[in-house]
Each structure stands twice: as C-alpha cells, then as structure tokens.
Amino acid sequence: MAVVVAKFGGSSAADGIQIRKIKAIVDSDPGKRYIVVSAPGKRFSADSKVTDMLYLLKTQIDVSAPYEQVLQVVKERFLGLEADLGVDVGIADEFSVIEKKLKDGASADYLASRGEYLSAKVIAAFLGYEFVDTAGLVLFNEKGKFLHDETDAALGATLAKYERAVIPGFYGTTPDGNIKTFSRGGSDITGALVARAVKADVYENWTDVSGFLMADPRVIENPKAIKNLSYKELRELSYMGASVLHENAIYPARLAGIPINIRNTNLPDDPGTIISADDEVHGGQIVTGIAGNKDFIVIGIHKNMMSNEIGFIKLILSILEDYKIPIEHIPSGIDTVSLVIAKKYLDDKLDDLLEEFEKKLGADSIEIFENMSLIATVGHGMASVQGVAAKLFNSLTEAGVNIRMIDQGSSEMNIIVGVETKDFETAIRAIYDAFVAESS
Numbered sequence: 001m002a003v004v005v006a007k008f009g010g011s012s013a014a015d016g017i018q019i020r021k022i023k024a025i026v027d028s029d030p031g032k033r034y035i036v037v038s039a040p041g042k043r044f045s046a047d048s049k050v051t052d053m054l055y056l057l058k059t060q061i062d063v064s065a066p067y068e069q070v071l072q073v074v075k076e077r078f079l080g081l082e083a084d085l086g087v088d089v090g091i092a093d094e095f096s097v098i099e100k101k102l103k104d105g106a107s108a109d110y111l112a113s114r115g116e117y118l119s120a121k122v123i124a125a126f127l128g129y130e131f132v133d134t135a136g137l138v139l140f141n142e143k144g145k146f147l148h149d150e151t152d153a154a155l156g157a158t159l160a161k162y163e164r165a166v167i168p169g170f171y172g173t174t175p176d177g178n179i180k181t182f183s184r185g186g187s188d189i190t191g192a193l194v195a196r197a198v199k200a201d202v203y204e205n206w207t208d209v210s211g212f213l214m215a216d217p218r219v220i221e222n223p224k225a226i227k228n229l230s231y232k233e234l235r236e237l238s239y240m241g242a243s244v245l246h247e248n249a250i251y252p253a254r255l256a257g258i259p260i261n262i263r264n265t266n267l268p269d270d271p272g273t274i275i276s277a278d279d280e281v282h283g284g285q286i287v288t289g290i291a292g293n294k295d296f297i298v299i300g301i302h303k304n305m306m307s308n309e310i311g312f313i314k315l316i317l318s319i320l321e322d323y324k325i326p327i328e329h330i331p332s333g334i335d336t337v338s339l340v341i342a343k344k345y346l347d348d349k350l351d352d353l354l355e356e357f358e359k360k361l362g363a364d365s366i367e368i369f370e371n372m373s374l375i376a377t378v379g380h381g382m383a384s385v386q387g388v389a390a391k392l393f394n395s396l397t398e399a400g401v402n403i404r405m406i407d408q409g410s411s412e413m414n415i416i417v418g419v420e421t422k423d424f425e426t427a428i429r430a431i432y433d434a435f436v437a438e439s440s
C-alpha cells in the first residue's frame with residue numbers, strides 16, 4: 001500500500017466542521033498514515049488565525065500591555081474544538097503550562113508553536129492516531145540553522161515506531177531544547193520533511209484551493225487549474241509570486257523524489273496539482289502557467305565603449321553587494337546595462353546607491369524607470385515549439401502593451417517580459433488568451 005503523508009493547512013483545521021472533513025479524507029485511504037497539521041486558521045474572513053493571535057500575545061507582553069484577553073480567546077478556540085469534537089486532550093492544563101511559561105518570559109517561537117502543538121493533539125485524538133511531537137525531531141543548530149540530515153534521521157527513526165501519527169507542523173528545537181519555528185507557512189516544510197523521513201510515495205498538501213491555477217484569478221476570471229507542474233516550472237512561477245506552497249517545502253520532497261499533490265479539503269474529489277520532477281509536456285500544452293509581479297525599478301546605465309571595459313559589470317555587482325541589494329535581471333546592450341530590482345529593496349537605499357554609482361562608474365547617463373512589472377510565461381512545452389515568442393509578443397502588441405524588457409532563460413522554458421505597471425493586467429490577459437483560452 002502506498003504510504004501517504006497528508007499535511008492539512010490552517011483553513012483545513014479552522015474548526016470542527018473542517019476537522020471532520022480531515023477525518024473523512026484520512027479515513028477514505030488507509031495509506032494516509034502520517035498527518036501533519038497547521039494551527040487553526042480563519043473560520044471566516046474577519047476572523048483571526050491562531051498563529052497571529054499567539055504572536056500578538058508576545059507583542060502585548062513585550063510592551064507590558066494586558067495579554068489575558070488574547071490568551072483567553074486562543075484558549076477558548078481550543079476548548080471549543082475539544083468540546084465540539086468530543087475529545088479530551090487536557091486543553092485547560094495545557095494553557096496553565098503556557099501561561100506559566102509566558103510569565104517566565106517565553107519566546108515568540110515557543111508561543112507561536114503552541115498553535116500547531118495543540119492542533120495536532122486535538123486532531124490526533126479525533127482521528128484515533130498517535131500524537132508525535134516534533135520537539136527533538138525537527139532539528140536546528142544553536143544558531144538556528146535548520147539541520148536537514150539530522151532531522152531526516154531523527155524523524156525517520158521515531159516515526160518508524162508508529163503505524164499512524166499526527167505531527168505538528170512549523171517548529172522543532174535547537175540543541176538546548178528551545179523551540180524554533182520555520183518562517184510563516186512553515187508547516188508545509190514539516191510535511192515535506194516527514195514525507196522524506198518515512199519515504200512516502202506521495203506528499204499530499206491539503207489546502208483551500210484545488211492546486212495551482214494557470215494565472216492569478218484576480219486578473220483572469222476562472223483560470224484553468226494546472227494538473228502537472230515540474231519543480232523547475234514551479235520555481236519559475238513561485239519566484240514571481242504565486243504562493244500556494246512554502247518555497248522551502250520543495251527541497252526535501254525533490255531530494256527524495258516524492259511528488260507533491262496539492263489538494264482542496266473542501267473539494268476532495270478534485271485531483272489538484274501534482275508537482276514532480278517530471279519535465280514531460282502534458283497533452284501538448286505549450287504554456288503551463290503565467291505569473292507576474294508588480295513593483296520593480298529599472299536602473300539603466302549607459303557608458304560609451306562599456307563592452308570593452310573589463311570588470312565594469314563586476315563593479316556594478318560589487319556595489320549592489322555592498323548595499324545588500326539582490327538583483328532580478330540584468331538585460332544588457334553593447335553600451336548599456338539595465339538593472340531590474342524589486343522596489344522593496346530600494347525603498348530607503350535608492351538615493352545612496354545612485355550617488356555611489358555616479359562616483360564609481362564614470363557612466364554617461366543613469367536613468368531610472370519606475371513602475372515596471374515583470375510577467376513570466378512558463379512551460380516545458382515552449383522549448384520544443386517554434387513561434388512561441390512571436391505569438392507572445394504579437395498578443396501584447398495587439399493588446400497595445402509596450403514591452404520594455406525581454407528575457408528568455410537558456411532552457412527556453414520561460415519568457416519574461418517587463419511592462420509598465422499600468423499595462424500589467426492587460427498583458428497577462430493577452431498572454432492567457434493567446435496560449436490558454438485559445439487552446440481550450
């Protein structure tokens with residue numbers, strides 16, 4: 001029987017109704033032996049996530065503001081789950097421990113982790129599975145750096161003793177036993193680590209959408225779902241801002257060759273998206289997805305005879321390094337080089353950076369273009385077909401979009417265009433219509 005690790009996100013663990021859906025999903029397949037869960041998320045749009053409330057608790061304490069009410073709200077959510085699901089995991093006692101630790105100066109990581117810890121306790125009891133804590137199994141070094149191989153060994157050895165277990169996501173421990181969390185959304189990572197450790201056949205990641213969509217639904221009405229996505233394609237798409245899965249969840253699954261299946265807890269019959277190493281082109285499809293990101297700035301540097309000057313680009317890059325500014329793309333011409341940089345990295349550094357460039361580069365001119373957006377059209381199918389670029393540029397021309405920058409990766413699985421932010425939505429629609437809507 002295939003071993004399945006199923007991770008359920010915050011929306012899937014938000015209340016008793018959702019947790020009953022988890023049970024139906026888990027009970028439908030005896031292969032679902034290891035279940036990783038998030039803290040309860042929002043039950044309705046104005047609701048608060050438990051994790052957010054736990055961070056708020058810490059802030060209240062740090063500024064010596066009253067915290068009791070926030071703690072009470074979190075406690076009531078878990079007491080409510082206990083009562084609703086008819087389980088007894090000692091929530092009241094757990095909160096006495098938390099309150100005591102809180103008074104002793106508990107860390108933000110410890111407090112935040114309690115959401116996952118208690119969620120896993122409740123869900124384990126409801127499913128009739130064993131609860132296995134990740135403290136001492138998901139391991140970080142004393143500096144807080146995550147330890148991949150040590151974690152794999154510890155998780156593997158412990159989980160081998162359990163036929164079925166529920167495991168809290170999001171956190172582990174440092175050598176002194178203190179709790180350390182991953183970054184936000186990090187239960188996805190725990191799920192992938194568990195999948196690797198138990199050598200699962202598939203890592204199911206259950207959330208509130210039926211996988212990845214071919215384009216942002218805020219721009220394209222009812223975009224098609226992506227059935228198959230390779231790791232490389234996902235990287236190109238997530239890098240541009242499509243976030244369904246935590247980026248760092250890919251590595252462990254990819255390393256172990258385990259496909260990730262994104263599924264929808266509310267529509268469990270939907271097949272969702274399968275992410276795997278499979279680079280095949282499915283169903284003759286050229287484009288797999290289109291993702292875009294607004295808010296880039298372009299710094300255009302012009303210097304006569306630039307191309308003959310040795311070390312010029314290196315000098316630019318070393319200045320950017322000094323300022324700790326990452327760079328997205330560097331399209332260049334014979335005497336020009338453009339630096340495409342996400343605006344957020346320049347917010348408080350642009351003036352100083354320009355001053356430094358002026359001092360050190362001896363450029364003839366330096367121009368700034370604000371409001372640039374990047375759009376990536378991605379798909380393995382693009383490499384084998386002629387005329388893809390022509391079709392893409394034509395669609396933009398016909399839509400009246402001025403292309404400011406073009407970049408094609410050498411693997412030919414992506415074409416990135418830079419357009420003015422005012423044209424962002426129009427450009428995405430034009431590309432989608434040309435490659436996706438037309439082919440259906």
Ligand code: ASP
Pocket residue numbers: 009010038039049051052115169170183184185186187188
């Ligand atoms: N509960 C954590 C968060 O809200 C981790 C997770 O859900 O993956 O970020």
